[in-house]
Amino acid sequence: MNLDAKIPAGNLADKWDKHRFESKLVNPANKRKYTVLVVGSGLAGGSAAASLAELGYNVTCLCIQDSPRRAHSIAAQGGINAAKNYQNDGDSVSRLFYDTIKGGDFRSREANVYRLAQVSNNIIDQCAAQGIPFAREYGGQLANRSFGGAQVSRTFYARGQTGQQLLLGAYSSLSRQIKLGKVTMIPRREMLDLVVEDGHARGVISRNLVTGEIERHAAHAVVLATGGYGNVFYLSTNAMASNVTAAFRAYKRGACFANPCYVQIHPTCIPVHGDYQSKLTLMSESLRNDGRVWVPKHRGDSRSPEQIPEAERDYYLENKYPSFGNLVPRDVASRNAKIQCDLGKGVGETGLAVYLDFAEAIQRDGQETIMRKYGNLFQMYEKITDRDPITSPMTIYPAVHYTMGGLWVDYNLMSNIPGLFVLGEANFSDHGANRLGASALMQGLADGYFVLPSTIATYLGQCSFDPVTATGEGFAEADDAAKKRLDKLIGLNGKRTVDDFHKELGRLLWDNCGMARNAEGLQRALAKIPELREEFWQNGLVSGTPNEFNQTLEKAGRVADFLEFGELMVRDALDRKESCGCHLREESQTDEHEALRNDAEYSYVSAWQYQGGKSPVLHKEPLSFENVELASRSYK
């Protein structure tokens, strides 16, 4: 198979403009003859559905929650990047482009990332016009703050709720189009399969989560904006309903899955505190500006932190990385926390935590100053843990946060299945092997507001005006397969709950396919996952019936897909024998035990193609860099 990324020729800065000029248009009168199905209503899906409807297309939008306003984009805290240069501090489209591609450790496409930087400014204009209450300076201008991986102040924000406000902005635009009758909004639906007929995406099969009814939705084009797969690890900062099913079903229908092993692990989360724990909560990494990270020098030291004298503490980040200290990038901070805990020096009830200590900062700057900076975070921490970071150090541990991998798409955001477009975290396109802070919101909205509405016309322009129907063989087959699978799931009457399997899978991946990996551990996971999957189908337990509101059944379907997808992740990780972005491949490190990227052999996108019962086939899309020089990272 030839994966053509369809990158336009010409200068980097002119590609997007040139591409739009050379692309087909759909006459305004003809747009109403086309139906587009959008699955997902987060920043990417919500903005796409609203913008396509504004253009005149008929849009059907499915979402898994009870309202499109609840998609997990809502939980993003920090902000959204844009190259506005409002601060006059030397920012530009080129600089945002460079920071993003370098942050991604040179594993993303130049053309995609440059376009992202170009439309970033339009996003801020659009969101301000929607009435999003961005933070303002006294003079009424928009305020900015700094974020990791950048030396300019380019992050726009609405307190610690930027994701919420941007999502509610997209939701308001979507609501307007629903009222106008251009969007048919169908909440509480889960996509169970993609329908492909004559090689083109024609629609999806969904389950009504209230009645259990299996439904068919036909369209001229299908847009997946179904988020990331971080919940494959069971514990992550993702919402409970976040899953891989929609993307994985598309993969099983022929769409290539790109870079599934690229997972971002955030260093400052509240640690796990018990088996019953259902999710992890992120604490902003800004805390590392003033907090000092340490563990006891001696393993198994169970004294409370106040009782451990200065000489018996190991400030391991400061010692190992004197120039960056506690402010090393996310991946380095995460990896080193795991190393200390693996050495038996972890703290807290589970031994899976390190201290983040503000005592020195409080002594230096005073409690009032520290509270002004971090008061809301301290309160959030205390609410969850019942401990006050003023009197005792915080405990933190890394957690799965974002997945850079996703369905493979070309420059038009179309997958290798014609008519199937993929947006936001669900695609792989813009973040390479590591995403910078405040870039997820930017990408979701860029895809939905500005990229897809342009690029989808090229595809739709070739489609016939005939109304779509859901009566073809592809629909019948997918509908039947979905029902049979549900029957199989509901028939599971064993002894282990679905969550129990999910937890075991998550633990397996966390240990072997997390921040640090090696061939031996990956091989172990590759052998173990099929066994676990086999046991799931033999000994899993699902209650109730398929024809009702049944949350156990929903979960079972998602976990069944995670049990297959986890294997794909491990295969991808095995192939990539280099350290890059968020992960350290233990066989590929410098003499000083730092990550060693291998540009000569691994400068490619891994795109995996499903082969039925056989092992998937790996296609490599080479990455070429004409405008940036590949630099290696050092934080010593």
Next chain:
Amino acid sequence: MSSAITIDLILKIWRQQNIHARGALQTYTLNDISTDMSFLEMLDVLNDQLVLAGYDPVAFDHDCREGICGMCGAVVNGQPHGPETETTLCQLHMRHFKTGDTLVIEPFRARAFKLVKDLVVDRSAFDTIIQAGGYVSVNTGGAQDANSLPVSQKNAEEAMDAAACIGCGACVAACPNAAAMLFVSGKISQFALLPQGHPERRERALNMVKAMDEEGFGNCTNERECEVSCPKGLSIRNIARLNREFLKAAISLP
């Protein structure tokens, strides 16, 4: 370190198969609950036990479990989202209860919120109200430079206070009239405080209030229960602003 202690509870939970079935409170005893658990994790433990014993688990809505999506919510001993102020059910921890406590757990009840199953209700009436006018009519692409429209910091902050609503419905469940005034007033206030909202403020106030009435929500009689139960601390000053906006719109010529 926090003291990882465990407590034993008696739960009385509203069980109802669907809107057509009869519902009732059912009693469960749940032992050895860690006080570090969140309320929803406590329900997870109960559900695991129910599934393993061959019973139907308790249906409840939840998603982000960090207090921002607005999906979760139940009435605990008469209080929406339970006893802690400015806390969603998912952020309520079991350390606020003690061993031997009886917890009565019911869905958010209102005429406009039809019951789906157990603790799950249909809050799509909120979406209908937003569709009636909770937006600025601006198409993608035509926006002016973001800094061309200055907004005073004070107004931006107040608009943010009003926009913090997560649409959970606790205000409706708390109100003796099942009014949605706090919810509606949050959106109305956000746009009344920002210049972007001004061209449509008249239609917005009239249309959103009309939709609110049509969906079957009650009226405000200044009980202030909504403000107390709101997990995001929305003030009823927003309701006063909504009343002003509505009155101005209703008596002005179109």
